[in-house]
Structure formats: C-alpha cells, structure tokens
Amino acid sequence: MNSTHAAERSQVWNGELKKGFWLLGICLLLAGLPGLWDRLAHGHIHANYGSIVTWGLWVAAYIYFIGLSAGAFLVSSLVYVFDIRRFEPIGRLAVFTALVTLLLALLSIVFDLGHMNRAWHVMVYPNFKSPMAWMIWLYSAYFAILLAEMWLLLRRDLVVGGRQRNWRGRLYRLLALASRDDSDAGAQRDLKIVRGIATVGMPLVIMFNGGAGALFGVVAARPHWHSGLFPLLFLISALVSGGALLTLVAAIFQNGLTRNRDTVIALGRLVLGLLLLDVLFQFSEFLIAFRGGIPGHIAGLKLVISGPYWWVFWGWQVGIGTLLPILLLVLPTRHDPRWVALAGLLIAAGLFGLRLNIVIPGLAVEEIHGLGAAVASLRVHPHYFPSLPEWSLTAGIVGLGLILFGIGELLLPYEVQERTSHVSV
Amino acid sequence: MYLFDEKTGRRKFLKLAGGTATAGTAALTGCASFGSREHELKTNAEGQQQWGREAGVWIPSCCNMCGGQSGILCHVVDGVVEKIEPNHWNPNNYTNISTDFFAGYTEEYGCAEGGAICPKGNAGILQLYDPDRVKKPLKRTNPKKGRDQNPGWQEISWTQAIDEIAGKLQALRNAGEAHKLLWWSEDHSFTHIQDDFCKLYGSPNYSMHSNLCDVSRKASFKMVMGDERPLADFIQSKYILLFGWNPVSAIKWVYLPRILTRAIERGARLVVVDPYLSDTAAKAQEWVRIRPATDGAMALAMANVILREGLYDKEFIAKWTVGFEQFSDYVRDKTPQWAEQITSVPAKTIERIACEFATAKPACVDVWSGPGQHSNGVQGGRAITLLAALTGGYDRPGTLIIPETGGSQHAHIEPAESAAATLAQPRFDGLKDFPYGHKSGVYGRMWERLLAGDGPYQPKMGVCVFQNLVMSGPGGSQVEAALKKLETLVVVDTMESETALLADYLIPGTVYLERYDLNTHWVTWPALGLRQPVVKAPQRQTSPYPYQGGIFGQMAEYEFVAALGRKLGLRTADGTEFFRIGPLSKQPIEDLTEWYEDYLSNELKNGAAKITLEELKKLPGAVWVDRTGTRYEKYAEPIPAGKLAAAFVDGDITRDGTAIYDKPKDQGGKRIGTVIGGRPVRGFFTPSGKVEFYNATLAEKKDARGNPIAPLPVYTPRDWQPDAQYPLYLINWKEASHTHTRTQNNAWLLDIKPANPLVIHPDTAARLGIRDGDEVWVESKFGKTQAVAKVTQRIHPEVVGAQHGFGHWKLGRQAAGRGTCFGDLNTIAYDAVSGQGLHKEICVRVYKNPKRTGRGGGILP
Amino acid sequence: MTHREIEQTLQDGPRLDGGSRRAALGWLAKWLGGALAGAVVLEGGKAAAAAAGTEDRSKRKHRYGMVIDTRRCVGCRACMVACKAENKTPPGVFYTVVFDQIVEPRIDDKPLFMTKPCFHCERPSCTDVCPVSATFKRKNDGVVVVDYDRCIGCRYCMTACPYSARWFDFGENYPAVEEKTPYADVPSPEYNQFRQREREKSPIGNVRKCTFCLHLQDEHGKYDKAKGRWPACAKTCTGQAIHFGDLSDPQSDVYHLLRERVAIRLKEELGTEPKVFYLI
Numbered sequence A: 001m002n003s004t005h006a007a008e009r010s011q012v013w014n015g016e017l018k019k020g021f022w023l024l025g026i027c028l029l030l031a032g033l034p035g036l037w038d039r040l041a042h043g044h045i046h047a048n049y050g051s052i053v054t055w056g057l058w059v060a061a062y063i064y065f066i067g068l069s070a071g072a073f074l075v076s077s078l079v080y081v082f083d084i085r086r087f088e089p090i091g092r093l094a095v096f097t098a099l100v101t102l103l104l105a106l107l108s109i110v111f112d113l114g115h116m117n118r119a120w121h122v123m124v125y126p127n128f129k130s131p132m133a134w135m136i137w138l139y140s141a142y143f144a145i146l147l148a149e150m151w152l153l154l155r156r157d158l159v160v161g162g163r164q165r166n167w168r169g170r171l172y173r174l175l176a177l178a179s180r181d182d183s184d185a186g187a188q189r190d191l192k193i194v195r196g197i198a199t200v201g202m203p204l205v206i207m208f209n210g211g212a213g214a215l216f217g218v219v220a221a222r223p224h225w226h227s228g229l230f231p232l233l234f235l236i237s238a239l240v241s242g243g244a245l246l247t248l249v250a251a252i253f254q255n256g257l258t259r260n261r262d263t264v265i266a267l268g269r270l271v272l273g274l275l276l277l278d279v280l281f282q283f284s285e286f287l288i289a290f291r292g293g294i295p296g297h298i299a300g301l302k303l304v305i306s307g308p309y310w311w312v313f314w315g316w317q318v319g320i321g322t323l324l325p326i327l328l329l330v331l332p333t334r335h336d337p338r339w340v341a342l343a344g345l346l347i348a349a350g351l352f353g354l355r356l357n358i359v360i361p362g363l364a365v366e367e368i369h370g371l372g373a374a375v376a377s378l379r380v381h382p383h384y385f386p387s388l389p390e391w392s393l394t395a396g397i398v399g400l401g402l403i404l405f406g407i408g409e410l411l412l413p414y415e416v417q418e419r420t421s422h423v424s425v
Numbered sequence B: 001m002y003l004f005d006e007k008t009g010r011r012k013f014l015k016l017a018g019g020t021a022t023a024g025t026a027a028l029t030g031c032a033s034f035g036s037r038e039h040e041l042k043t044n045a046e047g048q049q050q051w052g053r054e055a056g057v058w059i060p061s062c063c064n065m066c067g068g069q070s071g072i073l074c075h076v077v078d079g080v081v082e083k084i085e086p087n088h089w090n091p092n093n094y095t096n097i098s099t100d101f102f103a104g105y106t107e108e109y110g111c112a113e114g115g116a117i118c119p120k121g122n123a124g125i126l127q128l129y130d131p132d133r134v135k136k137p138l139k140r141t142n143p144k145k146g147r148d149q150n151p152g153w154q155e156i157s158w159t160q161a162i163d164e165i166a167g168k169l170q171a172l173r174n175a176g177e178a179h180k181l182l183w184w185s186e187d188h189s190f191t192h193i194q195d196d197f198c199k200l201y202g203s204p205n206y207s208m209h210s211n212l213c214d215v216s217r218k219a220s221f222k223m224v225m226g227d228e229r230p231l232a233d234f235i236q237s238k239y240i241l242l243f244g245w246n247p248v249s250a251i252k253w254v255y256l257p258r259i260l261t262r263a264i265e266r267g268a269r270l271v272v273v274d275p276y277l278s279d280t281a282a283k284a285q286e287w288v289r290i291r292p293a294t295d296g297a298m299a300l301a302m303a304n305v306i307l308r309e310g311l312y313d314k315e316f317i318a319k320w321t322v323g324f325e326q327f328s329d330y331v332r333d334k335t336p337q338w339a340e341q342i343t344s345v346p347a348k349t350i351e352r353i354a355c356e357f358a359t360a361k362p363a364c365v366d367v368w369s370g371p372g373q374h375s376n377g378v379q380g381g382r383a384i385t386l387l388a389a390l391t392g393g394y395d396r397p398g399t400l401i402i403p404e405t406g407g408s409q410h411a412h413i414e415p416a417e418s419a420a421a422t423l424a425q426p427r428f429d430g431l432k433d434f435p436y437g438h439k440s441g442v443y444g445r446m447w448e449r450l451l452a453g454d455g456p457y458q459p460k461m462g463v464c465v466f467q468n469l470v471m472s473g474p475g476g477s478q479v480e481a482a483l484k485k486l487e488t489l490v491v492v493d494t495m496e497s498e499t500a501l502l503a504d505y506l507i508p509g510t511v512y513l514e515r516y517d518l519n520t521h522w523v524t525w526p527a528l529g530l531r532q533p534v535v536k537a538p539q540r541q542t543s544p545y546p547y548q549g550g551i552f553g554q555m556a557e558y559e560f561v562a563a564l565g566r567k568l569g570l571r572t573a574d575g576t577e578f579f580r581i582g583p584l585s586k587q588p589i590e591d592l593t594e595w596y597e598d599y600l601s602n603e604l605k606n607g608a609a610k611i612t613l614e615e616l617k618k619l620p621g622a623v624w625v626d627r628t629g630t631r632y633e634k635y636a637e638p639i640p641a642g643k644l645a646a647a648f649v650d651g652d653i654t655r656d657g658t659a660i661y662d663k664p665k666d667q668g669g670k671r672i673g674t675v676i677g678g679r680p681v682r683g684f685f686t687p688s689g690k691v692e693f694y695n696a697t698l699a700e701k702k703d704a705r706g707n708p709i710a711p712l713p714v715y716t717p718r719d720w721q722p723d724a725q726y727p728l729y730l731i732n733w734k735e736a737s738h739t740h741t742r743t744q745n746n747a748w749l750l751d752i753k754p755a756n757p758l759v760i761h762p763d764t765a766a767r768l769g770i771r772d773g774d775e776v777w778v779e780s781k782f783g784k785t786q787a788v789a790k791v792t793q794r795i796h797p798e799v800v801g802a803q804h805g806f807g808h809w810k811l812g813r814q815a816a817g818r819g820t821c822f823g824d825l826n827t828i829a830y831d832a833v834s835g836q837g838l839h840k841e842i843c844v845r846v847y848k849n850p851k852r853t854g855r856g857g858g859i860l861p
Numbered sequence C: 001m002t003h004r005e006i007e008q009t010l011q012d013g014p015r016l017d018g019g020s021r022r023a024a025l026g027w028l029a030k031w032l033g034g035a036l037a038g039a040v041v042l043e044g045g046k047a048a049a050a051a052a053g054t055e056d057r058s059k060r061k062h063r064y065g066m067v068i069d070t071r072r073c074v075g076c077r078a079c080m081v082a083c084k085a086e087n088k089t090p091p092g093v094f095y096t097v098v099f100d101q102i103v104e105p106r107i108d109d110k111p112l113f114m115t116k117p118c119f120h121c122e123r124p125s126c127t128d129v130c131p132v133s134a135t136f137k138r139k140n141d142g143v144v145v146v147d148y149d150r151c152i153g154c155r156y157c158m159t160a161c162p163y164s165a166r167w168f169d170f171g172e173n174y175p176a177v178e179e180k181t182p183y184a185d186v187p188s189p190e191y192n193q194f195r196q197r198e199r200e201k202s203p204i205g206n207v208r209k210c211t212f213c214l215h216l217q218d219e220h221g222k223y224d225k226a227k228g229r230w231p232a233c234a235k236t237c238t239g240q241a242i243h244f245g246d247l248s249d250p251q252s253d254v255y256h257l258l259r260e261r262v263a264i265r266l267k268e269e270l271g272t273e274p275k276v277f278y279l280i
C-alpha cells in the first residue's frame, strides 16, 4: 500500500470523521432538548425509575462520565507526572477530555437530583460520613485542578494567539486572564506547576474515582455493590474507558490517523492492557460471588447475565465492549490507527453497559422479597427501563460533550504548537 | 460509621455549639458534623392550627364501604373529611361478645384496646371525593341501551327529575298498575323508607340484595335452629371449623380478624374448609382442600364419625332437638370413605377433624357464602350446622350465638285503601313459591320472567337503589337484557355503574359520609350505631323541597324517595300524607331532611333504645349499647310472666311443643316461645320449638321448581358439574381490599389490589401450558372472557378462582378495564328453596391466549 | 381457657406465652433475613435486653418502636391505607407495605403476612450516607426523619436502607387531588409542617419515609393513645397486630411483649438494630 496515498486517505477520513462528529453532536443535542424541557417542566414524573430501582440511566451516565474523566486525567498524568513522551501529543487533549467529561458527569447528576437548585447544600450542610459528600468535595477540588491545569497548559498559546486582531484574539486575550508572558521560561514554569498540580491531582482523582466506587461499595444493603473490590474496579474501568475515549478522540482531533498515529497505536496497547486487567477484576467479582454463594450477590449477578437485560451484558458489555476490541487490539488490525480508534470507541461504549450493570441490578434485587408484588405501582417495581425523556436528556448530554470537543478544537489551541514542542517538561 | 458511636462528650460539645450558634451559621455547624447530625425541623404553627387534630370537628358515624357498618370517627376540617378513624365506643369495631367489649371499657375512650377499621373504611375519603362520581341527575337521550351504547346523558334539575319520575309513577298508579313497579335496594341502608314507599304506592315488589348474599345460610339455619343469623363466638372458642367462610379477609364485620386471631392466640385451633387457601385459611392451623359444593357430604361424614364414636352431646340432643333418630339412621352409611370420593378430602382427615371438633370444648362451626352460593347450598349448610346441634354448640360461650338486635324498630304502617288492590297482587318473583324464601325476594326469578315475558304480569318500571344488578348477579348480560325490557329504569347510584349505564334516569346518590342511617350492629347483644352526615352542601337546598343536600347539593336517597312520595301525595290508611307529616312529631315538616330525622327518631323511640336521634348523637361515639350484654342459652330462658300473660298460646300450655306467640297468628303474631319440658321457654323458633335434625314441615313442601325437598340434610351433587369439555370448577371470593363491585375505582384500594388474577394450581397450569402471569381464556358453556393467570398451590387442582368485583366496563375511569368479570360465564341462577343467587357454580375450561404471554407474575395489571 | 380466665387475661393485659418455637424460628429467621446470611434470632431475655438499651440509649427520653405480631396480622393492608390517609402520601409512596410472602418450606404456598414500616434503626444505614445531613435520627426519641427543605433528592439513602423503607416522591397525584376536588386542599400533617402539595415544591422531589407519625406527639414528645395521638397504622390494625410504644418504658405494651414473647428483627447481620420487632 502506497503510504502517501494512505496518509491522504487518512486525511480525508479525518475530515469526514470530524464532520460526522459534529453532525452527531448536533443531532444528539437536538434530541436532548425535549428531555431537557421535560425534566425542567415536569421534574421526575416521566422518569421510569422508582422506589426500588431508584437510580437509573442518569446515575449510570454520571458514573460513566466520571470514569471517563478520571481515566483521561490519569492518561494525561502519564505525560505530566511520569513524563512519558509517547503520549505527549495528546496531553492537552487528555486534560481537556477530563474537563469536558467531568462537566457532563456533573450535568447528568444534577438533573438526577430531586431538587437541582439545592445542589449547593452539599457545601453548607456537609456530612463527613457520606461517601457522596466526599465525592462531591473531591470532584470540586478536581474540577479546580483540571481548570488550573488546562489554563496553564494553554496559557502561553493563549497569550500568543491573543495577539491576533480578530474575535479569536479577543477570546484568547480574555481567556489568558491578563497574562502577557510568552517566554519559554514562562512556559517551562507553567509546565512545572502543571506537574505539581497533576501530581497532587493524581491521588485526588484516584480517591475521587475510588470514592465513587466506595459510594456503592459501602452500601451494605446491596450485596451486588458491597464488595471491597468496588473502588478498585471503578478505578480500573475508569482507566480503561478514559484511555479508550482518548484513543478515539485523539484519532479524530489530534491527527491520530496521520501524524500522531503512533500515539494512537500506543494508546491502544495501553488500553488493551488495562482492559485485560479490568476483565480479571470482573472475573474475580463473579468468581467470589458464585463460589461464595451469597444469595443477594448472586441474585444481582444473575440479573446481569440472565435477567431481562442479559443482552446488555453479553452483547454490549462482553461482545462489543470487550471481545471485539480485544480482537482488534490483538490481531494485525492493531497496527492501523483506524481500527485502534474503533476499538477505543467500542470499549468506551461497552463500558457504559458495565455502568448500567452496576447501578441497576444492584437495586433491582428486592431487598425484601415480594416488595414489587406487595404494592401495585409502577414506582414500586423491580423492572426498570429508561423512559424516552431519560434517553433524550442523556443523548443531549452526550451531544453536548461532542460539541464541546468540536468547539474546543475550533477555539482552543489544544494541539501543542510545533514552535513550543521543544519545551521539555 | 454509626452516629450512635459518637462519644457523649462530643455530642454535648456539638449541642453547645448548636445552642449558641444562631441563624446563618448553618455552614459552621454543618461542617462540624460527622455523621448526619440532628437539627431542628421547621414546623408550621398556622397549618397546625388550621388542620391539626384539634382543628375542625370529629364526628362519630358508621362506615358503609361495605355492609359491616363499623363505627368511625371522621375528622372534618373546613367542610372536608380529612381522616377517618375507628370508633372505640362501637362494639362492632372490636368484638361480638359483651364481656370482651366491656372489659376495660370507659365512657371516655370506649373499649380498652381500641377498635379497628379495614382498608376500605380508611379509603372512604376517596369514595367521597372520587372525581368520577355522579353529581347531577341525568336523563338518557339515547333510546338504545347496552354495554356499548352511550346513554347520551343530559343533565337535568332535581325538580325536573322528581317531576318526571313521579309523573311516570303516577301514570302507572292511575292505570291501576302500581304493582308493575319493581324496586331493588341494598339490605341495610335507608331500606325502611323504601319499603314504606312501595307499600304506600301499592307495589308488592320491594326487594333487596340479601338474595344475592346469604339467604341460603339464612335458610339453612332457620330450618335447623329457627334463627336467620346466628353469630359465631370465636374468641371464646377452642376449636373453630369454618366451611367456605373467609372472615379475616371478607371482613363482614371488622371485629372478625381480631376475634379470630385472638382465639388462636388463646389456644383455639382453626380449621378452614375451602377449595382455596383463603387469607383466613392462611391463619388457620389446618386448611382442608375440598372440592367445591361438597361440604354437605363432608359434614355428614363428620356426623357419621361423631355418632359412631358417641361423641355427641346427649343431654342437649335429648332435651333440645327433634329428629335425631332419623338423622342417625340417615348418616349411618355416610362414612368418611363415602365422603372422600365426593369431597376429595382424605377419609382419615375427616375422621380426625370430626373427633377433634366433637371433643374440643367449646367448639364452633360456621358456614357462609362458600357452600351457600352453590345450588346444593341450603342442604349443605344444614348438614354443617347440624354438627353444632350434635355437639350442643348453640348459644353457649364459644359457639354459635343467637344474636339479639333491636335498638330501633321499623314502625308498621297501614297504606291507604287506594294501594290495597295492587298490593294484593302477587309478587312478580313469586317469592311464595320458595319455601325458605327471604323477604329480599328472588332477583333471578325476576330476570327469568322478564326475559320470558311470563309471570303474573309484565312490570313496566324499575327503581334500583344502591345495587349493581348487572355485575352482582350471575348471568350479567341476561340481567342486562331483562332490565332493558322495562319501560323506565331509574337508578340511584353514586357512580355510573354498569346498571346505571342502562338507566333512563340516573340519580346521584350520597356516599355514607353525607347521610343518615341507623345501624343495627351484628354483635350478640343489642347495639346500634348512628350514621350521620359528616359533610354536606354549603347551603340548604330549596328545590323542589327544602333539604340539606350532599356535597354536590344532591338529595340523600331517602330524601329522593320522600320527595317522590310527597309529589305523589302518598297517604296512610288514616289519610296522613306520610312523607310530609313527621312520624314522631305528627306535625307537618316541610324540610325533607328534618322529616327524615323525625322518621329516624320514631324508629329509635319504637325500639329498645327509646331515645331520639338528637339523644343518640350525644351518646359516646353516637352508639347506643345495651349494658346488659350478651346472654347465653337464651333458648332455655322461661318466657317472662308479664309477656306470657299477654301472649297467645297456640294450644295447651301444659303440653310440650305448644307454640307461644306475642299476639294471635292472624294478627301477625310473632313466635316468642314453646313449651318444653313442661315450661314455656324461648326455645328455638322452628316449627317444633327445638333444633330440628329432621324438618317435618319440609317433607310437605315443594321448592320453587316443584321438586320435593328432603326433610333430612341430604347430600345431592350440585346441578352444574364439570365434564370433559369444561373440566374445571370456577369459584370466586371476596378479599379485604375491595367490596363487591363498588370500590374498584378507589385509587387507594387499587394500590393494594389492582386486579383479580385467575388463581390456578401449578399442576393444572403445567398441564395446560400456562405460566404465572400468562393471559388466558376462561370459557364456559355460556361465554368466555380473558384473565391473567396466577399460579399457586393455594387452590385445589380441579378448581380455578378469583376475587369477585373486577372487570368493570364502567363505574369510573380507574375501574374500567381492570381485571376480569366472570358474570357472563354464568347464566341466571338461583336456588329454588331460598332464592339465593348462585355465584360460585360455574364450570370452565382454561387455555392460554396464544397472543399474549406472561410478564413474569406480580399483580400489576 | 374458661370464661373466667379470659376475663382475667383481659384485665391483666397481654400475658402471652413465650414457649420455645425454635424449629419455626429457624426457617422464619432465614427467610426474614432475606437474601443475606441468616438473621440472628433474639429470644426473650435477649430481646428485652436489647429493648432496655445500652447506656447511651437510656439517656434518651423515649425510645419508640414497634412490636408487630405476625400471628395476628391477617394481611388486610388497612395499615397501608391508614398511613396514606394520615400522611397524605402520593401514589407510589407507601410508608408501610404488607408482604404476603410465601415462605418456601411452608406447604401450600401459605403466605406469611407482615407489615413493614421504617424500622427507625438504632444504627440507621440510611442517615450516614446523606451528603447534606438532611436525614437523621432524632436524639430524643430515636425517630429517623427527613428534612424536606434540606434534602436534595439524591436518593442515596434509599439505596442504603436495607429494608426498602424509603420512597421517592415523583410528584404524582391521586385523581381526587389531581382533579382538584375539595380533598386536594388537605395538607399533609407530616412533621407538623402541613405542606400543601405543589408542583416542584417539597416534598415532591424528596425522599420520604415513615415518621412514626411523629406529628402526633405532644410538645414533650409523647404519644397519647386515648387522644388518638398514636401511629395511624397501629390505630386501625384489624388484627391488633401492631404494638407501638416506648421500648424502654417498662409500662409499655412493647416492653412487655419483648420480655414475654419471641421476637426477631430483620437482617440482624447488618448491625442496623431495627426498633421494629416481629413476634412469630
């Protein structure tokens, strides 16, 4: 195969992909509007969760997005903390990804609250025993860190870009926050600070994501969740999903099919390793439950593998999200960034299945058998399938994410400029 | 991890901090919290003042969500019923024997433990405020009638409604056809005034719902011990044997769940004979899974064992019964083995239960709708109650007690001469033909005759008050067809029931919270509770006559009846305009409500209570209770000398068996006793004055179909038997969640029971390839319907069954389309001895609806 | 029992046999323990000890709890409806639920009836997960409450309660309320807050639960049965199966019963220490 030809094709591909990306983003965003309206106008009345399965799609989306965010952040720390050059081209993108997905996560969970306008209560009436409270504080801190890091990484480019006499220049000047310094020394200093922050951020994000796992893990009432493995499981799957998403995003926005193809392929390898680790963890979870014979735990897992939504596990999580990408990443396709990017997409999507399979079966096993039959109410029923407004709002949030990426690409200088690439970290 | 582990010192510190901190420091104190810490919740003093328990009024009354008439206390604030609670002064909420009730009873609180009300009693609020209620009189504009016909209701004024309906009644009467009016009513609510109306108007065809209910039980008991409705004294019993009676769930009186479970707690053994493991059977130590309508055979076999083993009460039998020899001869070959073939109950079980029952003292046996709503129910019930006779189980503590009622008394009226001719016409249902017919009439016979166009005459008009004839009787569509034959049908209902759908005039009724009634309570000593309006229209209504009015300004049923009567100018024999002159005050009373208050005072003054309505209202809980309490072995009580002096003795007072009446028989004398053992005693109100194993008068009688009646409680298989084509028995029952066909629009009750799945045994289901939750067809030789299967061991493998009352196509938006109505699988069916409607006698086949399969069980519709 | 003995019992109040029913206990405990490992069975003395409470607990003014007699419960569900009527809970919210559970080894699918309000656990697992301290156990009486104005509606507490005692208010209404009949004006007396139900306003969007009808307490935190100030479910119970009272008051029914009868609590192994006991 003619390599220039291939490169050209890849360029075209890239362009197409971006267009597709935008189109998809806009479609999803539009699809989200009815859901948004419904949520704002009618609260939770059209949501399908109830008092047995009390968390649904939105909570699953939330833990999914925070997983993505944490994963992306940890990949970025490979660059900024561990100084792994191979991933340097996507360092900023990783931070940006972490930021965007965190935003999506926050949106998902805010809409899930019964009283969105009281979210601030967490800050003024905190309860130190609540894993949810920890988590909120941690992600507030994490959010700050991400913002700071992002800004520092972009600062010099913003200063430079701010010199343009157009809207972009004006925007950059605004974002640069009165910073004028475009010296290499300044950039070096920025990177040092970034490194410092990222080093602090690492344990924070580990805690934060582990905390999300703990949020579930501490619930002794739910055998499906109540496992010491949960914080770790969350962490690993966060890494997998974040890495996978980055693979995809890098392929689309970071010339991943052309200039940075090696980065993408390397990412693919990393993700494969993590994915295998994740499979191991999952497997041990199943093993312990089934061999241990704890009925509640088994009941949850049985729901996962043979309940009404068995296909989420077998088709989505195992098939699409695990087996297929493993194949893509093991077979020779692993050398083609397009296939690797596809694997990234599949893994990232597959992990959403995993999230659903954490949240819902954990709740759908009646705590006292017969509850659903004791009362005639759709709110008191162990079956849950998200309603149209739920899907819609979630689609909208995903769409928003896609569009944020697009806008980010348009507006932000997030690919490291050639000129500054010699700055060492 | 637990709040609880906090050190006290730390807590104190926090408290201090909390104490000194003022508003605005929420953040601070909040931050100090480790674990979810207590803080003050805001309260709403204004709301408390306006709506709290101390606000508004608590009005004592009686529930009428079913016929149980439990006492209630209604909290009314701002003209809205906010809450309904049990009335502890009312024995009907607690127990049926007085010693239990009065132990710890105080005027201030009532019975010590406090009474109860069932789910429906609690849900009365939603019955009152059901948005689907009928609010205004409605007139039909579509002449076509049917399930699928929209009546085209036109709202009319009360004046127009009274004018037009009275006009039709007047025309009928003027034509000398007053007897062509058929009238149906419920059996307890404002029945006396309806009875009076029919008499004064000139129709002999006043009927009420008991013939759908328990007249077969009434007949069984009347044949054996002369009383229609003995009450089981469960709480003092040591052995309770129930045949087809589900008292803790089909809560006929709300004291039943308590006294039954309390009896078990005090050491009684409860045995329930039923094809279905009812919720009562769930509390029993033993469930006897019997084939439907074979209870009589089991009872006879038990008698066989008791006689063989000599376990009967010889003394009681010798002194207080007749026909023992004939009976013993008859049951000699009715062995447990014989019964096993019929009942499917193992002979050994029958044998054991017979011995247990006959040796436990006191033991009590009772039967209700289960066996009673089959075609062999009267004789079956008789065989069952004779088990009580064998063991002396009448009117002794812990057995079947003869109740005493009588707080109030319906005042006898003499209609004017103008009514005499039509009143003398035979009843349309030929009630006379039923040797143990009940004054409630025989609905089934009416439908048959209307449809066939025969009978003594063809009725033209019908008034149906508080009945859902179409869904309550067997053979729904035939009932519909029969009702359509009437020229004019007036229905008084709170909802647009399936019967109301056929009406020419639909008159809005009142819910019990809007009206009066005097309720005789079914406890073993005289007690009477008042139902009174707890909510009403903001102002008194003025047209066509003044009256108070329910929440929509509608007339109470008795006011509607009185208004018709007044419009028609109905008079008693002495020329009094009955519905204008107060029966007690003898003064003209313009206001219909005040007139009825006077009417009720009159009934109270006539009865044992001897008080006025106003006085009754002031009694604690608005309940009148006779303090002398439950008396036992009343049959052995001598007739008091004073009473005897005024009595009419039908023969020789020194001869055993001579009947004694309160006045000569031709003056409507009522039996008050018999000479037994040389003494005039109360005895039993049977022809012989004793408990009758053998009923000699029956031997001379024929049933309504002209067939002879066995003077012994002979077991005959019921008429409709399963066959190869329809191999399964279909039965039905009541559960605590609903009343008949009237509460299925009540959202709170639908929460606890939204539909009535068809219960089927796993073996049967497996054979038919039916899984839990599957939609199935249920088909009989008369029709077919859809149901959802509930697969459970709780039922006999040859039987399927479901709760009665669902499957509405009207009534209200919540009710329509929920669950299954089995009425069309049956045809018009009534018992020829008592007139009892036979709701439980159906044979079906069940098969899967191939288009719909299960949704995995549950009770969701 | 003779007539006299019955009279006697009535006068003495409940004097119930606490005979050993270990065999029955075994399976019941196992089932009641639910999906989790077998429940610990508290018997006579031990239950009374638990009822008397530790030092910490005895500092409390009242320790309210329930003793529910499964032998008396007939599964009528009056308690569920009475609670609705008292607290004006919307569709889908049931502070107590009646189970008619088929206990496997019982033949004939004979159900066991059991009403299940919130257990007002001594060590509630629901409160400590609340991120905003909106739900907590009150010191004075041990009642676990929700501050509707603080609760953000995250529903974490619902996942943490092992007994499904918490309910989310989605904002649905019964027809009588939805269609603005006069009943729609009636506020819920919960917490003495008398809230009128309005869209988007608390308690819509909040988690709700049984309050032991604490709005019926007087200013000293006492209930008064004679005045009708008593939990609505206990007041209506047709089987008289729900005993309510102060577990540390030796005069109370509940104290009495725990001393004399065999009681179990659900899912003992979770350490929640429910204050609702079941007599079996």
Ligand SMILES: Nc1nc2c(c(=O)[nH]1)N[C@H]1C(S)=C(S)[C@@H](COP(=O)(O)OP(=O)(O)OC[C@H]3O[C@@H](n4cnc5c(=O)[nH]c(N)nc54)[C@H](O)[C@@H]3O)O[C@H]1N2
Pocket: B066, B067, B213, B214, B243, B244, B245, B246, B247, B249, B250, B251, B252, B253, B273, B274, B275, B276, B278, B290, B291, B292, B293, B294, B295, B368, B369, B370, B371, B374, B731, B732, B733, B734, B735, B736, B737, B738, B739, B740, B801, B840
């Ligand atoms: N909740 C509620 N309570 C009610 C009523 C109500 O509508 N709802 N209605 C009230 C009225 S009017 C009445 S009459 C009473 C009736 O009270 P019950 O007599 O208890 O009425 P059912 O439940 O119809 O029937 C009782 C039992 O008979 C069983 N059965 C059916 N066929 C047979 C048979 O052939 N043999 C035997 N042994 N059992 C059989 C059924 O399975 C059922 O369990 O309930 C009163 N109480």
Ligand SMILES: Nc1nc2c(c(=O)[nH]1)N[C@H]1C(S)=C(S)[C@@H](COP(=O)(O)OP(=O)(O)OC[C@H]3O[C@@H](n4cnc5c(=O)[nH]c(N)nc54)[C@H](O)[C@@H]3O)O[C@H]1N2
Pocket: B186, B209, B212, B213, B214, B369, B465, B466, B467, B468, B469, B471, B472, B473, B474, B492, B493, B494, B495, B497, B498, B508, B509, B510, B511, B512, B557, B732, B733, B734, B739, B740, B741, B742, B804, B822, B839, B840
């Ligand atoms: N298949 C089957 N059929 C049965 C039975 C059974 O077990 N199985 N049980 C039988 C028995 S025991 C009985 S007693 C009968 C009962 O049968 P019915 O006496 O007909 O009782 P319901 O079916 O409740 O119908 C009562 C009607 O009155 C209306 N109503 C309710 N309250 C009021 C009021 O306050 N005022 C007015 N004006 N109307 C009111 C209701 O809306 C309803 O339309 O059913 C019998 N039918």
Ligand code: SF4
Pocket: B063, B064, B065, B066, B067, B068, B069, B070, B116, B117, B118, B119, B120, B121, B122, B251, B252, B253, B254
């Ligand atoms: S049994 Fe229930 S519905 Fe019937 S009168 Fe009593 S409380 Fe009302």
Ligand code: SF4
Pocket: C117, C118, C119, C120, C121, C124, C125, C126, C127, C144, C160, C161, C162, C163, C164, C165, C166, C209, C272
């Ligand atoms: S039962 Fe559940 S909601 Fe109630 S206190 Fe215990 S843990 Fe909390």
Ligand code: SF4
Pocket: C129, C130, C131, C132, C133, C134, C135, C146, C150, C151, C152, C153, C154, C155, C156, C157, C158, C206, C207
């Ligand atoms: S739903 Fe409310 S009470 Fe429950 S944990 Fe969340 S904020 Fe706390």
Ligand code: SF4
Pocket: C082, C083, C084, C086, C087, C095, C096, C117, C118, C209, C210, C211, C212, C213, C231, C232, C233, C234
């Ligand atoms: S105690 Fe009150 S709030 Fe709790 S279940 Fe009973 S009635 Fe409802």
Ligand code: SF4
Pocket: C072, C073, C074, C075, C076, C077, C078, C079, C080, C098, C113, C115, C236, C237, C238, C239, C240, C241, C242
């Ligand atoms: S009211 Fe009493 S008897 Fe009825 S279900 Fe509730 S606890 Fe059981």
Ligand SMILES: [Mo]
Pocket: B212, B213, B214
């Ligand atoms: Mo009845």
